[in-house]
Amino acid sequence: MIVITLTKTPPALRGDLTRWCQEIQTGVYVGDVSARVRDKLWERVQTNIGNGEATLVYNTNNEQGYAFKTTRKSKQVVDLDGMLFVKHVVNQETVEHGFSNAAKFHKAHKAEKMRASAAAAKPKGFVAVDIETTGLNTETDQILSIGAVKHDGTEFYRLIKQDIDVPKQIVELTGITSEMLSKEGVPLQDALEELTDFVGNVPIVGYNFRFDSAFLNRDYRKCGMQELKNEIKDLLPVVKRKEKFLDNYKLQTVLSNYGIENKVPHNAVSDARATKELAMKLIKNRILVI
Template identity: 25%
Template sequence: MREIVFDTETTGLDPRTGDRMVEIGCVELWNLVPTGRTFHAYFNPERDMPAGAEQVHGLTAAFLADKPLFRDTLDELLAFIGDAPLIAHNAGFDFGFLNAEIERCARDPVCLSRMIDTVGMAKKRHPGAKLSLDALCTRYGIDRSHRVKHGALLDAELLAQVYVELRGGRQIGLELAADQAAFPTHPPSMPGERPASALRPARPHAASAEELARHAGFIARIKDALWGTAPPLAR
């Protein structure tokens, strides 16, 4: 199953009051395994960058001034996400900004039925615990030492690891032997992919009487064999 984990950075908290998306990062998963395919883009928000937002992600108005507008990258983004489920942390926030930008381009918004919220998943799995991305990375032993500031692609990569853990993490691997053919590691379209083969029964490894006789005849033909001249072991 193909899924997309994504994160956004913005100029503020509410697209309805004029805040804009300035960065998006997407990570592709196939059956909970990262494929290595990502999508990342910065956008010119066509407005100033509030100091509070800049402190969170470090993106300045000057840095974003020469970046493309969201509408210039929309088709590429939509092609990448396709019709896959979209996973985000506090997903309502990210979906709100994503759809606000899409609607600015007079295009249909992404259906909310595709939304998977890892905050909601974490609440069910760890009731009463801290639910921030940092806290979940710490809980699951995910290295976030390189996360000095928020960044959409970096946060999506960290969230992809958190999402796998919320889905069962390494325990998933214990079930693969039951039906390997049903869970390919990568998409079937990847180069060099081979179809899964049926499991074969274990082969018997005991030598037959005929094989033992042939082996004894072969050994008998060897002259001055080392094992024939070795002194007996002391007892």
């Protein structure tokens, strides 16, 4: 009876052994052949083993009742007065890996992937934009202020000169009064022109930006100006996909979840500043790509 075990050997050798032995487990072959066939099989194993390893155990007439052979470089069969033992070979010569062209190509490809991953995590230029309005209706409500913050921290803020009475609840929410708009506000067209110059051609980041863009695009058209054509990155759907168990998806709730402080909520530039910080965190966590 013989037992042959194979590790990491070519499929052709495995198929060859099944002509003489039964594979009772992956890589373990058992058979009952003559000594001549056994030796021929072992020769075939040694010839076709490639970079794999093999061990042969067989019955023989000695004190142990069996003998064994192996191709493993870390093991050596030692005969001590007719008794066979396995000696662990130490200080064996090691082969330095990574010198072949294939290995060098794999190493270079891996390094390129790491560089690409690092580049994806490093934010490119973008600007966060936020507005405050007198209400939610694009047909009747007006923009009160526009805030924008670039990824490098540069800020833009304008109050819009409007001849309106700001609703009391909006004053309480934003702190913007009709008197402030009259004294500190700039004409709507001037503010939009400055915003266009400020954002340039980099992506615009916003939170629930469909609301903001609806008002901005309306007023760009009202002023006879071209709408912003920048790439838009709305963080609301991004956060909803990632954070499925928040109580709600109001900006303040999301900021709190990510450990971002917004000291003056419902102030356009403060909200834009916080949105910029949220975008930076999402980029760092590989959730957002810009």
